[in-house]
Amino acid sequence: MQPADDIRNVFKQAELGVNEQADEQVFEEMLQAQQESLRSRQAAQNKWRIIMKNPITKMSAAAVVIVGCFLGYLLLQGTDSGIALGDVLDQMNRIKAYMYQINSTTTDLQTGQLKRETQGTCLISADYGIRQSTETVDPNGSNIPLWENYTLLHEKTTITVFHDKKQYMQVEFNEDIFDEKKKGASDPRYMVQQLMDCNHISLGQSTLEGIKVEGFQTTDPKYHWGMLGSLDVKLWVDVQTKLPVRLEIASQYKDRSKRHMVVQDFNIPQDYTSMTSEPITMPAMDEQSAINGLRLFSEKTGTYPEELSMKIMEHMKDLIDPNMIKEMRPITKNGKNMPNPEVMQKYLDAVKPITGLIGFHARLVHEGKDPSYYGKVVTPDGTDQVLMRWKVSDIEYRVIFGDLHTETVSPEVLAELEKTLPKQ
Amino acid sequence: MIEEKKLIFRFKKGNREALRRIYDKFKVDLLKLAMVLTNDVNAAEDIVHDVFLRFSQSAKRIKLTGSLKNYLVTSLINQVRNIRRDRARHNPMHLDKADSVVSSGRGPLQWAVLSEQITQLSQALQDLPYEQREVICCRMEMDMTFGQIAALQQVSQDTVKGRYRYGLTKLRSLLNSKGKNATRR
Numbered sequence: 305m306q307p308a309d310d311i312r313n314v315f316k317q318a319e320l321g322v323n324e325q326a327d328e329q330v331f332e333e334m335l336q337a338q339q340e341s342l343r344s345r346q347a348a349q350n351k352w353r354i355i356m357k358n359p360i361t362k363m364s365a366a367a368v369v370i371v372g373c374f375l376g377y378l379l380l381q382g383t384d385s386g387i388a389l390g391d392v393l394d395q396m397n398r399i400k401a402y403m404y405q406i407n408s409t410t411t412d413l414q415t416g417q418l419k420r421e422t423q424g425t426c427l428i429s430a431d432y433g434i435r436q437s438t439e440t441v442d443p444n445g446s447n448i449p450l451w452e453n454y455t456l457l458h459e460k461t462t463i464t465v466f467h468d469k470k471q472y473m474q475v476e477f478n479e480d481i482f483d484e485k486k487k488g489a490s491d492p493r494y495m496v497q498q499l500m501d502c503n504h505i506s507l508g509q510s511t512l513e514g515i516k517v518e519g520f521q522t523t524d525p526k527y528h529w530g531m532l533g534s535l536d537v538k539l540w541v542d543v544q545t546k547l548p549v550r551l552e553i554a555s556q557y558k559d560r561s562k563r564h565m566v567v568q569d570f571n572i573p574q575d576y577t578s579m580t581s582e583p584i585t586m587p588a589m590d591e592q593s594a595i596n597g598l599r600l601f602s603e604k605t606g607t608y609p610e611e612l613s614m615k616i617m618e619h620m621k622d623l624i625d626p627n628m629i630k631e632m633r634p635i636t637k638n639g640k641n642m643p644n645p646e647v648m649q650k651y652l653d654a655v656k657p658i659t660g661l662i663g664f665h666a667r668l669v670h671e672g673k674d675p676s677y678y679g680k681v682v683t684p685d686g687t688d689q690v691l692m693r694w695k696v697s698d699i700e701y702r703v704i705f706g707d708l709h710t711e712t713v714s715p716e717v718l719a720e721l722e723k724t725l726p727k728q
Numbered sequence: 729m730i731e732e733k734k735l736i737f738r739f740k741k742g743n744r745e746a747l748r749r750i751y752d753k754f755k756v757d758l759l760k761l762a763m764v765l766t767n768d769v770n771a772a773e774d775i776v777h778d779v780f781l782r783f784s785q786s787a788k789r790i791k792l793t794g795s796l797k798n799y800l801v802t803s804l805i806n807q808v809r810n811i812r813r814d815r816a817r818h819n820p821m822h823l824d825k826a827d828s829v830v831s832s833g834r835g836p837l838q839w840a841v842l843s844e845q846i847t848q849l850s851q852a853l854q855d856l857p858y859e860q861r862e863v864i865c866c867r868m869e870m871d872m873t874f875g876q877i878a879a880l881q882q883v884s885q886d887t888v889k890g891r892y893r894y895g896l897t898k899l900r901s902l903l904n905s906k907g908k909n910a911t912r913r
Binding site for chain 1 (some may be wrong): 742744747748751755756759760763764777780781783784785786787788789802838839840841842843845846848849850864868869896899900903
């Protein structure tokens with residue numbers, strides 16, 4: 305190889321400086337990203353507590369986002385030791401949804417080198433399906449997404465998304481095959497079931513991550529239909545809750561490779577309840593829902609909202625029954641007590657016209673329908689004044705007037721109407 | 729190395745000063761690397777900006793093992809490859825055949841300030857196949873070993889050495905011919 309000093313010199317002389325102002329801006333953004341990331345970490349650690357500091361903001365968020373926050377505690381039922389795997393399975397089958405982590409390492413037995421390290425998160429809902437995401441870990445410790453898999457129970461379909469390739473694969477199953485496929489999925493219920501079906505022994509009691517656990521072990525090659533080669537499966541169960549704490553599967557494929565898989569960090573909320581008494585239906589977000597929202601606002605305040613944005617929520621206390629705000633207070637005082645589902649339902653129903661109004665306007669903006677809104681200058685008395693308008697075709701605009709009647713007009717007529725509006 | 733481990737440890741704890749030191753230590757090298765790889769100052773800035781932002785959010789994931797420089801370079805190279813792949817998908821013209829896209833209109837907040845030499849070097853490097861360019865740039869700009877580059881490119885060290893040798897020869901000839909042309913003019 306020729307000496308490369310000449311080229312090295314060229315690289316050395318190829319200077320690049322940085323603009324200080326831009327430099328500081330980039331660093332400030334990094335700092336912000338770091339702080340936000342740390343905050344979200346903190347929040348994740350405190351996931352069982354939702355602290356609602358600002359009543360109106362939080363109620364507004366609940367109204368607009370519709371999907372609220374859930375609050376749950378692990379209410380653990382204590383039992384004495386001496387666990388049967390059947391009890392564990394019964395406990396697991398009572399749970400509607402849970403989450404856990406899977407870490408796996410595969411080692412090449414010929415070279416002794418680590419072939420692959422992956423980690424994943426699995427979220428299981430007994431009613432809807434399974435979502436599993438898997439990442440690999442590069443030598444520097446950073447995570448690279450490998451794939452995400454969604455198993456949709458009602459559709460009997462799995463969709464696997466390969467992010468690096470920007471491709472996905474959708475597989476549809478018939479009923480029988482789908483039931484079998486579910487058993488092959490990384491569902492710990494089936495893992496426990498298989499352990500029960502195999503010859504297994506008790507490992508006695510121990511302590512794992514501060515939890516008193518009882519262990520079970522199998523080396524029965526029948527486990528997982530004999531597909532894993534020689535193996536050693538250990539399940540550690542919380543003696544109090546009878547729920548799994550950790551499942552380890554060490555398997556070896558001939559003399560080529562060995563794999564060690566750990567299923568842990570079970571997050572099993574047992575007391576989730578619905579925030580509302582009925583499933584929430586989204587408002588229609590059409591012309592009528594906009595009129596309903598405008599009418600509600602004008603009836604309660606005598607004016608129209610100045611702009612159609614989340615700012616409307618600042619007026620929430622004027623828009624809904626003060627008693628309802630009182631009833632909602634448990635949510636706002638300490639974040640621990642959510643209002644009962646009926647109260648939440650009543651509240652969401654009450655603000656539905658407003659969410660419909662904001663949603664309709666946002667939809668018009670999104671669809672590029674040239675919407676304009678004149679709530680700052682038009683009052684409920686403005687019978688002939690354009691309060692809101694949007695394009696319906698190249699030759700027509702739809703208009704909601706100050707008295708909330710509607711008309712379809714040509715662009716020329718609209719221009720004339722808008723000329724008469726007071727200046728904003 | 730221990731100093732770097734301490735720096736990473738403090739960064740993982742959310743220390744502002746540690747982040748500042750990491751940023752100051754690597755920003756120019758990374759900007760240069762992105763510039764010579766892409767020959768596009770705007771893309772280079774975006775890539776490095778993105779690399780640093782992702783890094784800032786990675787306190788939870790990053791481990792004390794491994795080198796910080798390797799981590800950042802790997803992240804940068806992945807970004808460059810993604811951009812190349814996306815451009816190739818959306819633009820039928822082969823990137824290496826495309827005209828120089830070095831921005832001439834620098835706004836007041838342009839981050840990187842380029843010398844004439846880096847502009848010329850970046851342009852010359854564009855005539856190299858991308859894999860060779862990556863090897864040359866990682867070796868010359870970031871002082872990476874052939875082993876590290878082989879891991880990055882997921883090929884054998886011999887392949888990397890081959891790419892390095894061919895790349896150097898071609899780059900030398902390109903730079904020489906440009907020098908001669910400049911002299912003639």
